[in-house]
Amino acid sequence: MPLQKITEVTGRGIVLMGNDIDTDRIIPARFMKEVTFANMGKYAFYDERFDGNGNKKIHPFNDEKYEGASILIVNKNFGCGSSREHAPQSLMRWGIKAIIGESFADIFAGNCSMLGLPTVTASKEDVEKLMGFVHNNSHKNIKLDIKNRKIGFDATTLKLGINESIRKSLVEGMWDQTSLLLEAKEEIKKTMSRLPYLNNFE
Amino acid sequence: MSKNLFNKVWDLHSIRELPNGQTQLFVGLHLIHEVTSPQAFQMLRERNLKVACPERTFATVDHIIPTKSQSRPFTDTLAEQMMFELEKNAKEFGIRLFDISTMSQGIVHVIGPELGLTQPGMTIACGDSHTSTHGAFGCIALGIGTSQVRDVLATQCLALDKPKVRKIDIEGSLSRGVYAKDVILAIIKKLGVKGGIGYAYEYAGQSIEEMTMEERMTICNMSIEGGAKCGYTNPDQKTFDYIQNKAFAPNGDKFENAIEYWKSITSDKNSEYDDTVKMNASELEPMVTWGINPGQAIPISGKIPKVDELAPEEKENAKLALQHMGFAQGQEIKGTRIDVAFLGSCTNSRLSDLKEGARVVEGKKVAKNVKAIVVPGSQQVKKAAEQQGLDSIFEDSGFEWRNAGCSMCLGMNEDKLEGNEICASSSNRNFIGRQGSPKGRTLLMSPAMVVVAAINGKIVDVRDYL
Numbered sequence: 001m002p003l004q005k006i007t008e009v010t011g012r013g014i015v016l017m018g019n020d021i022d023t024d025r026i027i028p029a030r031f032m033k034e035v036t037f038a039n040m041g042k043y044a045f046y047d048e049r050f051d052g053n054g055n056k057k058i059h060p061f062n063d064e065k066y067e068g069a070s071i072l073i074v075n076k077n078f079g080c081g082s083s084r085e086h087a088p089q090s091l092m093r094w095g096i097k098a099i100i101g102e103s104f105a106d107i108f109a110g111n112c113s114m115l116g117l118p119t120v121t122a123s124k125e126d127v128e129k130l131m132g133f134v135h136n137n138s139h140k141n142i143k144l145d146i147k148n149r150k151i152g153f154d155a156t157t158l159k160l161g162i163n164e165s166i167r168k169s170l171v172e173g174m175w176d177q178t179s180l181l182l183e184a185k186e187e188i189k190k191t192m193s194r195l196p197y198l199n200n201f202e
Numbered sequence: 203m204s205k206n207l208f209n210k211v212w213d214l215h216s217i218r219e220l221p222n223g224q225t226q227l228f229v230g231l232h233l234i235h236e237v238t239s240p241q242a243f244q245m246l247r248e249r250n251l252k253v254a255c256p257e258r259t260f261a262t263v264d265h266i267i268p269t270k271s272q273s274r275p276f277t278d279t280l281a282e283q284m285m286f287e288l289e290k291n292a293k294e295f296g297i298r299l300f301d302i303s304t305m306s307q308g309i310v311h312v313i314g315p316e317l318g319l320t321q322p323g324m325t326i327a328c329g330d331s332h333t334s335t336h337g338a339f340g341c342i343a344l345g346i347g348t349s350q351v352r353d354v355l356a357t358q359c360l361a362l363d364k365p366k367v368r369k370i371d372i373e374g375s376l377s378r379g380v381y382a383k384d385v386i387l388a389i390i391k392k393l394g395v396k397g398g399i400g401y402a403y404e405y406a407g408q409s410i411e412e413m414t415m416e417e418r419m420t421i422c423n424m425s426i427e428g429g430a431k432c433g434y435t436n437p438d439q440k441t442f443d444y445i446q447n448k449a450f451a452p453n454g455d456k457f458e459n460a461i462e463y464w465k466s467i468t469s470d471k472n473s474e475y476d477d478t479v480k481m482n483a484s485e486l487e488p489m490v491t492w493g494i495n496p497g498q499a500i501p502i503s504g505k506i507p508k509v510d511e512l513a514p515e516e517k518e519n520a521k522l523a524l525q526h527m528g529f530a531q532g533q534e535i536k537g538t539r540i541d542v543a544f545l546g547s548c549t550n551s552r553l554s555d556l557k558e559g560a561r562v563v564e565g566k567k568v569a570k571n572v573k574a575i576v577v578p579g580s581q582q583v584k585k586a587a588e589q590q591g592l593d594s595i596f597e598d599s600g601f602e603w604r605n606a607g608c609s610m611c612l613g614m615n616e617d618k619l620e621g622n623e624i625c626a627s628s629s630n631r632n633f634i635g636r637q638g639s640p641k642g643r644t645l646l647m648s649p650a651m652v653v654v655a656a657i658n659g660k661i662v663d664v665r666d667y668l
Contacts, residue, residue, distance in 0.1 A: 029636075029638070033266060035244075085348040182251075184226055184359070
């Protein structure tokens with residue numbers, strides 16, 4: 001099954017300010033007691049969006065002006081903490097198609113790229129600019145040109161940062177690599193044959 | 203050329219360069235548990251794939267398991283369903299499962315080492331960020347997400363970018379009452395929770411050399427809290443002695459051959475690193491977190507920082523932390539009243555942690571109004587502790603003595619904080635809502651500090667009780 005080539009993502013922005021927003025905040029562990037990811041979308045930021053009685057709290061994900069938004073804009077070290085793929089799954093199923101931030105936690109960014117959900121970086125100043133723009137123009141689109149490393153809105157163009165291997169995976173439609181990894185059967189055998197612990201330390 | 207352990211083990215396990223520039227890396231040991239694997243097995247079924255190396259894959263149950271009554275079916279139907287799925291998947295795909303009946307069940311990062319599955323010079327993957335724990339044996343141990351679990355199941359490989367390597371050189375010996383937990387909290391405080399992004403951490407120096415294997419596991423366990431991809435220490439005689447005679451350890455002549463291999467992958471003298479950081483452990487005090495990430499830690503004699511005095515990018519999180527914790531800036535952490543004491547988790551639930559806790563608590567009573575629980579990391583730890591009478595020491599003091607699991611570290615079973623309770627915890631994360639209550643509050647510290655907090659009903663300096 002050929003994968004979608006993700007060369008650009010266009011959508012309205014949603015701003016979520018704060019450094020070090022961890023995976024427990026994105027999706028509290030108690031919601032992971034399910035054997036599929038199907039329901040994860042409704043749990044995104046659950047404890048920040050609802051109080052103990054299920055009443056809505058003030059949160060960007062509850063804000064009507066961001067309804068239908070698909071490009072999440074964050075600050076530093078977004079997604080730190082747990083390796084739970086439930087976190088990107090919940091954002092993706094909520095409707096997020098790409099995330100722009102100052103930086104991302106390694107495992108979180110890796111998980112996102114495996115799902116074809118781009119996490120791209122921009123400088124602190126540019127993220128602030130973007131946040132300001134989206135705050136006042138939540139009805140306007142932002143365009144991520146992943147192929148050419150550009151973020152565009154109105155007449156402004158910003159530099160888009162992305163790890164080269166992840167960029168390639170996205171634009172060439174190779175972000176799900178299982179079949180690619182499987183191709184190397186002979187090389188895998190060769191590697192296994194040289195590892196002492198797989199060969200009884202002979 | 204002189205190479206560090208990370209680069210040696212990486213090169214040995216590199217299969218090829220992928221078209222996108224990543225490395226296809228062979229995974230020597232794959233550990234799975236009930237929370238992050240069922241979706242991966244489902245993906246295998248959908249793609250009609252088999253498990254490539256079932257004999258290199260081992261499963262256990264830890265996150266959702268109740269620590270009181272473990273009779274089946276579990277009272278929590280969601281937990282029972284997850285247990286059932288794991289059993290079904292293990293059976294269908296031919297994977298060995300260490301369930302409750304085996305007496306080898308426990309937190310995945312406790313049982314890997316204690317069964318001798320974890321060995322130097324391996325690449326290890328598990329769908330859990332604290333997989334870095336296994337790095338204490340001198341391996342590349344990576345926490346992965348579920349789609350990567352699928353890849354490892356299907357191919358025994360991962361597609362990865364190679365991280366840089368930072369050496370953290372820790373000189374000096376620990377003073378009395380200061381533990382491995384305090385060292386790693388001090389490292390994270392110094393380098394920050396994002397300091398490790400893009401890096402593997404090598405912990406080295408006199409302080410690490412003097413540590414037991416269990417202490418080194420505590421250090422490596424929290425690498426991820428510092429943002430690092432993984433963490434490791436170089437194997438030495440202590441490592442070899444720890445592994446010898448474990449269930450899955452090589453034996454006889456093979457053990458000697460294994461040692462040869464294990465020695466060959468240690469970092470060469472004068473190895474190159476992308477970065478080096480020096481610290482001195484002899485100056486450290488017991489550490490306690492006051493905020494909502496593990497970098498928000500202070501020495502026990504210290505005060506919660508004033509927002510104005512913090513670096514600009516730390517201010518917002520400090521304000522959020524003070525608000526969530528209900529603390530005032532500039533206040534002492536000593537004397538903070540607690541409601542719950544939790545001794546457990548993959549960071550600090552091994553026999554030495556329980557022994558140190560028992561030594562401090564023996565003959566004393568848990569303060570009125572404090573709920574205190576001890577959750578051993580594995581069935582084997584529990585059994586060994588009971589053989590030494592630690593269970594009676596804890597129970598006589600008013601602690602509850604539970605069965606093995608992740609328990610109140612993340613509140614996926616019945617063990618959760620309630621309301622805005624404050625918990626003195628030997629676990630690894632103080633994130634908002636981490637311990638099962640959205641308003642719950644967590645103070646991270648060493649097991650001995652947890653125990654003295656339980657006795658006093660408030661945060662005190664363990665050095666006054668030794």
